[in-house]
Amino acid sequence: MDEVVEILPDLLEQTGIMLQIVGLGMLFGGAGGLVVGTALYVTRRGGILAQPVVWWLLNTLVNVFRPIPFIIFIAALQPLARVVVGKGIGTDAAIFAIALAATFGIARIVEQNLVALDPGVIEAARAMGAGPWRIIRTVVLPEALGPLILGFTFAVIAVVDMSAVAGLVGGEGLGNWAITYGYRQYNPVVTWSALAVIVVIVQLIQVLGNTLARKVLRR
Amino acid sequence: MPHISLVDVTKTFPARRRGERPVTAVDGVTLDVERGQVYGIIGYSGAGKSTLVRLVNGLEPVTSGSVLVDGVDITTLRPRELRRVRQGIGMVFQRFNLLRSRTVARNVAYPLEVARVPRAQRQAKVAELLEFVGLTEHADAYPEQLSGGQQQRVGIARALAADPSILLADEATSALDPETTEEVLSLLGRVNSELGVTIVVITHEMEVVTRIAHRVAVMEAGRVVEEGPTYDVFTAPRTETAKRFVRTVVRALPEGEELAALRARHEGRLLTISFTDEAASQARVFGALARAGVDFHLVHGGVDDIQGRVYGLLTIAVDGDDAAIRDALAQVGPGVTVTEATAEPAEPAGPAEGGERDG
Numbered sequence: 001m002d003e004v005v006e007i008l009p010d011l012l013e014q015t016g017i018m019l020q021i022v023g024l025g026m027l028f029g030g031a032g033g034l035v036v037g038t039a040l041y042v043t044r045r046g047g048i049l050a051q052p053v054v055w056w057l058l059n060t061l062v063n064v065f066r067p068i069p070f071i072i073f074i075a076a077l078q079p080l081a082r083v084v085v086g087k088g089i090g091t092d093a094a095i096f097a098i099a100l101a102a103t104f105g106i107a108r109i110v111e112q113n114l115v116a117l118d119p120g121v122i123e124a125a126r127a128m129g130a131g132p133w134r135i136i137r138t139v140v141l142p143e144a145l146g147p148l149i150l151g152f153t154f155a156v157i158a159v160v161d162m163s164a165v166a167g168l169v170g171g172e173g174l175g176n177w178a179i180t181y182g183y184r185q186y187n188p189v190v191t192w193s194a195l196a197v198i199v200v201i202v203q204l205i206q207v208l209g210n211t212l213a214r215k216v217l218r219r
Numbered sequence: 220m221p222h223i224s225l226v227d228v229t230k231t232f233p234a235r236r237r238g239e240r241p242v243t244a245v246d247g248v249t250l251d252v253e254r255g256q257v258y259g260i261i262g263y264s265g266a267g268k269s270t271l272v273r274l275v276n277g278l279e280p281v282t283s284g285s286v287l288v289d290g291v292d293i294t295t296l297r298p299r300e301l302r303r304v305r306q307g308i309g310m311v312f313q314r315f316n317l318l319r320s321r322t323v324a325r326n327v328a329y330p331l332e333v334a335r336v337p338r339a340q341r342q343a344k345v346a347e348l349l350e351f352v353g354l355t356e357h358a359d360a361y362p363e364q365l366s367g368g369q370q371q372r373v374g375i376a377r378a379l380a381a382d383p384s385i386l387l388a389d390e391a392t393s394a395l396d397p398e399t400t401e402e403v404l405s406l407l408g409r410v411n412s413e414l415g416v417t418i419v420v421i422t423h424e425m426e427v428v429t430r431i432a433h434r435v436a437v438m439e440a441g442r443v444v445e446e447g448p449t450y451d452v453f454t455a456p457r458t459e460t461a462k463r464f465v466r467t468v469v470r471a472l473p474e475g476e477e478l479a480a481l482r483a484r485h486e487g488r489l490l491t492i493s494f495t496d497e498a499a500s501q502a503r504v505f506g507a508l509a510r511a512g513v514d515f516h517l518v519h520g521g522v523d524d525i526q527g528r529v530y531g532l533l534t535i536a537v538d539g540d541d542a543a544i545r546d547a548l549a550q551v552g553p554g555v556t557v558t559e560a561t562a563e564p565a566e567p568a569g570p571a572e573g574g575e576r577d578g
Contacts, residue, residue, distance in 0.1 A: 124312060
């Protein structure tokens with residue numbers, strides 16, 4: 001028990017850093033994924049802004065980057081991180097890599113949920129004279145909101161997972177802390193307390209996502 | 220000037236995969252819909268009727284030909300102009316296509332938002348429309364909380380929100396039970412008679428056509444094979460397709476096995492008498508036969524109401540002197556046609572009656 005009290009300040013600090021990484025990663029990755037995923041949906045053949053070339057480019061981009069294991073992706077992205085966030089190492093570089101990886105992953109989740117939409121409602125909106133941008137804003141996204149919330153919940157948890165690798169490029173957070181001070185220094189209390197906090201956070205996120213989705217779906 | 224005019228319109232969909240052939244869904248169709256008319260387009264699934272109706276509001280672009288709405292060829296319009304035209308053409312769908320994320324009232328408000336109508340006016344218009352379709356108390360309900368008939372009434376209210384002069388109904392009653400179908404048809408009838416909206420009704424159900432359409436086109440394999448006032452097409456169908464549709468509503472001439480069964484049961488001659496509404500002709504036929512001392516009884520047939528006019532096809536078994544029968548029938552005059560029911564079928568019996576869902 002004393003050991004836990006001893007590490008508590010570090011635990012809280014690292015939890016805060018992890019939340020920051022996950023929060024910013026999701027903010028940028030979520031926005032990016034929503035844009036790319038929606039773009040994939042509307043530009044596909046038969047879509048409301050059908051653009052075969054644009055669709056092919058986006059689809060190829062997602063297909064190339066999404067399967068790369070994150071631990072390799074974060075390392076390979078260092079030069080680009082240097083250009084975008086100014087440094088190839090540290091928490092900011094990790095957030096950048098996470099945001100980019102999340103963009104590709106979330107894009108697919110968004111696309112899958114949008115493809116499942118009833119084409120009839122899109123047709124109805126077109127028949128009423130709505131233009132493509134209005135349809136995206138008032139039909140496509142609101143009609144898919146419930147599944148999108150569940151998809152994003154799934155994505156947040158994947159990003160929590162990614163954040164554990166931040167240490168590779170010198171980023172901080174619970175994952176790095178557990179590896180450096182728990183695993184490498186044979187201190188299971190550190191490892192297990194990090195794990196416990198992550199489990200609790202993931203549970204909270206899942207409950208929040210489920211509740212929101214249920215509210216939107218009215219069931 | 221017709222309200223809607225299709226001139227030699229063809230729609231071909233490109234082959235889905237290599238090796239498949241392109242599909243010509245609509246093949247050289249020319250037809251006019253007059254202002255204030257209810258125009259029925261009937262056909263089996265795959266006949267091209269749903270594609271045809273989507274050419275009218277440009278949801279599908281034509282491959283060739285022109286589509287004139289109020290004299291404007293919509294096939295030449297740019298997307299923005301086409302969207303403007305669509306605001307003046309309401310559409311209702313077989314599966315309602317309501318937005319699940321919106322309440323009934325906000326579904327009905329959608330076209331008004333598209334037309335950038337200010338909020339206060341929008342609310343007034345929505346209230347008025349919900350009143351018209353009898354759903355005022357469900358304004359704040361979500362679509363899934365309503366029955367199919369109620370959802371279609373929301374669909375109709377939504378289609379009318381932007382005060383369209385044309386309403387396209389694509390199998391609007393096909394997902395509904397008979398009672399609800401009746402309810403929705405009478406609502407469409409009111410839309411036509413009270414609001415003066417021109418309606419194009421796509422259906423595979425002959426009852427729908429006979430109930431509300433003034434004029435009807437019968438489609439088969441992308442072509443209009445028969446066209447005319449509903450009563451005329453119904454009482455004197457020329458094509459086999461049209462005859463099959465008519466048979467789904469009225470028991471027409473007995474043929475084949477049915478005729479053989481009738482023959483086995485009844486002695487004497489079998490005569491089929493077709494009645495139109497001219498001057499109570501049914502009473503005259505039966506009166507004439509009775510006065511001539513001819514025994515007869517009704518063995519087959521039915522009487523229907525089409526657009527408020529009577530049409531019947533009755534087969535009677537008569538037993539009596541041939542000359543007396545001939546004299547009696549000679550007296551009955553117009554509106555009645557008598558044909559001998561012969562063992563030879565007039566044309567080969569068609570496949571299963573009734574249509575499939577979807578167009």
